[in-house]
Amino acid sequence: MEQQTDTKVEQKTIRTGLIDCDVHPYPRSTEEIRSYMKKPWRDRYNGGGRGFFGNPVQGDRVDARPPQGGSSGSDPDFLRKQLIDEYGHAYAILMPRAFCNLHPDPDFGTAIAAAYNDWLADTWLSKYNHDGVFKGSITVNTQDPLAAAREIERWAGHPHFVQVMTDSGARSPFGQREYYPIYEACEKFGLPFAIHPGTDGMGINTQPSPGYPTHYIEWHTCLSLGFQSHLVSFMTEGVFERFPGFKIVLVEGGVSWLAPLMWRLDAEYKALRSEVPWLKRRPTEYLRDHVRITSQPLERPDKDDHLLQIFDMMDAEHLLMFSSDYPHWDFDSPTRAFPKLPEALRRRIFFENALEFYKL
Amino acid sequence: MGKHVIGAVAEFPAGTRRTMVVEGRPIGVFNVNNTYYALKNSCPHQGAPLCVGTVTGMTLPSRPGEYVYGREGEILICPWHGWEFDITNGKSIFDPHKCLVKTYDVTVEAEEAGETGELETYPVTVESGKIVVHM
Structure with missing residues (x-):
């Protein structure tokens, strides 16, 4: 065995506590974001939200x-007091809400994404981040994948950006080829691709249900539909074969649907493999190497035991x-x-899975 | 178990509420149309500070497509997840039997003559009373 003799080897601080994979930082004002934009965008940007379906x-x-x-x-x-200190967060993965991918003008969307990234880097990832508890997401505008890839490259190597993010709202499923420049950049720089709900059915994006639901309760419940479509698309298009180092994380898209959907896809694969000959494994077998899923809003069946069974079925020990x-x-x-979890499983879900996934 | 004077009626008008800690327990006291109610300040769902939530009314049970709004001022919305609670009995609207928050009795008691140093007694108006929470 090789003896370690260099006493100056840098010790990586191993934190304990919990890792929270979806925390939303907001600018103090629209003006704060606008200040990071060049004209003409600075004059055109008025904040805006995602439009319909507010709670x-x-x-x-x-x-x-x-x-x-x-x-x-x-x-x-205040965020530190109410969240980080209250619960003992080791890290919070920050996901700003830029809502940049619903605009008909791709250049406008790209300018919004860039402004949010500059803002986040200047504030939450530096001025507000003396202890490094905050880790950030690079917002990209998926409607212009080449520009998105350049934006990823602009931030690659930053010590606190740990992933790329977009809203789940899209014009086509995320496995399709027009998006590949984004995934190529993610793979090249070792950054996972996070999908967070938002802009489904808004602006230029399609709604992943038959038409528009009437109520927020429907829209919010059915956010999972878009995630399911994106995941099946990633699998069947062979994105994980094309980009073997590429990983995705499904944020806030629901949890309990994962296992049944994958069973269904595995079953289809047995009969329809010839349609997707590039798959080398059953779809389920790609999950551990390429997919993670975050917990909130966690479904709670009446019996806790049922949820624990779902965790077992979906490989929560490694994916959640x-x-x-x-x-x-x-x-x-x-x-x-x-519900109360076995300690080893609790530790995987609350800490170790994210620690390993984000290489923290 | 005990009686706790938490304030004077005159200083606690209809439509207001206060949160406080009594016997180590966080509670919220509400004046709903001049009747006082006290609830535990912790949502049975995930422990949010329930009593800082919005006080409002609710859409009453109705036929599909019909909106009947009522009970203004009697409904408390949890500040986290928006669950509705009936301030007058602590019961949730969506499942009053299984999901409810603990309530405490509140009474209005007259100022005693001795306390105010008066020799003669007079009919006590509500405004002169003190609010007592019974834990």
């Missing part, structure tokens, strides 16, 4: 509004990563959202 009751935790003013998630000190969605209304408490 009719409350979009954020009411108690998450900072006492000093500003919107929920905009005050780093805790997320809270702070400060949104459907926040999952780290201490209350899950």
Whole structure:
């Protein structure tokens, strides 16, 4: 065995606690984002949201509004107090809400993505990040994949950007070839591709249900549909064969559907393999190497045991990563959202899976 | 178990609420149309501070496509997940039998003559009373 003799070898600090894979930081104002834009975009950008389907009751935790003013998630000190310190977060993976991929003008969308990245890098990933608890996501505009790939390259090597992100809203399933420049860049720079709900059926994006649902409750329940379509597309298009180092993480798209959907896809594969001859394994067998899924909003059947069975069926031990969605209304408490878990499984879900996936 | 004076009626008008800790327990006290109610300040779902939520009304049970809004001021919306609770009995709207928050009795008691130093007694108006929470 080789003896380690160099005493100056850098020690990597191993943190303990929990890793929260979906935390939303907000700018203090629209003007803050605008200040990172060049003209003409600076004059055109007015914030905007995603448009339809706002929560009719409350979009954020009411108690998450900072006492000093500003919107929920905009005050780093208050976010630290209410989330990081309250629950002992080792890391929070930040997912800004730029809603950049619904615009008909791809250049506008790309400018919004870039401004959010500059803002996040300047603030939450540096000024507000003395202890490195915050890890960020590079927002990309999927409607212009070549520009998105350049944006990824612009940030590659940054110490605190740990993934690329987009909304689930899209014009076509994410496995299709027009997106490949993005995945090529993700693979090249070792950055997972995170998909978060948003902009489904809005602007230029299609709605993954038959037409538009009437209510927010329908739209929000059915967010899983888009995720399922994207995942099946990634699998069948052979994205994981084309880009063997490429990984995705499905954020806030639901949990309990994963195993049954994959059983269905595996069954189809037995009969229809000839249509997708590039697959070298059954679809399910790609999951551990390429796919992770975050927990919130965790489904809670009446019997806890049923959820534990689902965890077993879906390989939660290796695929599931805790997320809270702070400060949104459907926040999952780290201490209350899950039933009691076996300690080893709890540790995988709340810490180790994300630690390994993001190489923290 | 005990009686706790938590304030004077005159300073606790209809439509207001306060959160406080009594006997180590966080509670919220609400004045709904001049009747007082106290609820545990912890949602049975995930432990959110329930009593800082929005006080509002609700869409009452109705036929499909019909909206009947009522009970203004009697419904408390959990600040996290938006679950609705009936302030007057602590029961959730979606499942009153299985999902409910603990309530405490609240009474309004007259100021005693001795406390105010008056010798004669007068009919006590509500405004002169004190609010008592019974734990």
